[in-house]
Amino acid sequence: MEIDFDKMQGLVPAVIQDADTGEVLMVGFMNRQALDMTLHSGFVTFYSRTRQTLWTKGETSGNRLQVVAAWTDCDRDTVLLRVRVLGEGKVCHTGTRSCFTQELPLGSALGSALVGQEKVGQEKDGQERAER
Numbered sequence: 054m055e056i057d058f059d060k061m062q063g064l065v066p067a068v069i070q071d072a073d074t075g076e077v078l079m080v081g082f083m084n085r086q087a088l089d090m091t092l093h094s095g096f097v098t099f100y101s102r103t104r105q106t107l108w109t110k111g112e113t114s115g116n117r118l119q120v121v122a123a124w125t126d127c128d129r130d131t132v133l134l135r136v137r138v139l140g141e142g143k144v145c146h147t148g149t150r151s152c153f154t155q156e157l158p159l160g161s162a163l164g165s166a167l168v169g170q171e172k173v174g175q176e177k178d179g180q181e182r183a184e185r
Contacts, residue, residue, distance in 0.1 A: 057130040072121040072135040078144040079152040116140035
């Protein structure tokens, strides 16, 4: 099966999910080599976009992610890895089990704030045009 690495310039998102609980633990990115290494070794390897290098999760902390099952979506441009967490079970670099610890409130002012920023930007553009 071929994964579509072309949509995101050689990368695909990799969703990491606890095989026993279904909890989403983290999302990382993989290039073809990272996915090949993951599937062959049985341990999750990502591609670091900032360092532009491969890294195997838990290689320094011991909190390795052992792959139990690997899936792709209908477009074949995202990977889902169901894993067993080894070590202390801390997946996130902040020391928590999951990277998803910050809830965004529904119906919050976040959307309003963004709309407000757009309006402020439009007002400034209008003022600048009037001053010209």
